[in-house]
Amino acid sequence: MSRVSVNGVDLYYEERGEGLPILGVHGTPSSAVLWADAAQELARHGRCITYDRRGFHRSSPPVPFESMDLVEHVDDAAALLAALHAGPAVVIGRSTGGLIALELARRFPDKVQALVLLEPALFTIDPDAAAWARNLRQRVLELASGQPGLLAESVIREAAGDAAWEALPAGLREMFAGTSNAVLAEINGHGFDLSDDALELSEEDLAGIRRPTLIVSAEDSVGAFRAVNARLSGALPFTHTVQVTGGHVINPAHPAVLDFVDRIAGTDRAASWHQSDGT
Known part of the structure; x- marks a missing residue:
């Protein structure tokens, strides 16, 4: 167990492997627990760091x-x-973690060599996706009204489907339920996908994120995620897009991700990527 104190909180993190740094940023609700198997695989390709967000x-x-x-x-x-x-x-970000990864690259470009966005939750980039997210926020708050401990379960059921929740082992359901306070804090905060004032990035903002970026969509995800990815693929300067099987909880160590990481490890300059198509 490793911890580091940053910005007034203690973050739990795990580190595996060596070489090219790889940072995994989990979604909401979630934990590095769900990245354990992927982190083992990613550690064969670099220095993999995963952590539980504050x-x-x-x-x-x-x-x-x-x-x-x-x-x-x-x-x-x-x-x-x-x-x-x-x-x-x-930086590999899944869902809300992808939103964090994008802002990290925009605000701290020196910290980011490349991005892997697994259906990032930047819903404001697309009108239909933004409307879906507003409805999701309302449904989640209604479902958990008077029972804040149900917030995490409600988000998973609404975003990934009832089957996704029902398939979880009891221990993971308990872990997710324990993150409900964090889910509510994000909803009450600013800038998150389910906040009242979700982050909005202009075309100029996105064009300024000049890092090689792999954008990954899942075949069975709701349309809002695919709409976001379609918009991002046209707005970010250096992108490559892939579609994988399954739903929204995309494997961070999918072969397409590992191939991308290996390509980044083998080049020192993002300029080797052609603009737009990433090939």
């Missing part, structure tokens, strides 16, 4: 624990990389 599972929450803002999580990721002398890194 307030989630084994990392400490802020005090008071009433709200959390996107900027805090971005600052935590940057500080974690700095504390571990691990930048610039290939």
Whole structure:
């Protein structure tokens, strides 16, 4: 068990392998627990670092624990990389973690060598996706009204389907339920996908993220995620896109991701990537 103190909180993290730094950023609700198998595989391709974001599972929450803002999580990721002398890194973000990864690359470009975005939750980039996210926020709050402990379960059921929740082992359901306070804090905070004022990035903002980027979509995800990815593939300067089987919880160590990481490890300059198609 390893911990590092950054920005007033203690973050739990795990580190495996050596070489090219790889940072895994989990979604909401979630934990590095769900990245354990992927981290073992990623460690064969570089120095893999996964962590529980502030307030989630084994990392400490802020005090008071009433709200959390996107900027805090971005600052935590940057500080974690700095504390571990691990930048610039290939940053792999899943769902809300992808939102954090994008902002990390925009605000701290020196910390990021490349991005892997597994259906990032930047819903404001597409009108239909933004409407879906607003409805999701409302449904989740209604479902968990008076029962805040159900927030994490409600998010998973609404975003990934009832079957995804029912398939979880009892221990993971308990872990997810324990993150409900963090889910509520994000909803009450600023900039997150389910916040009242979700992050909006302009075309100029996105064009300024000049890092090789792999964008991954899943065949069985809801249309909002695919719409976001389609918009991002046209807005970010250096992208390659792939579609994989399954649903929203995409494997961070999918062969397409491993191939991308190996390509990044084998080049020193993002300029070797052609603009737009990433080939």
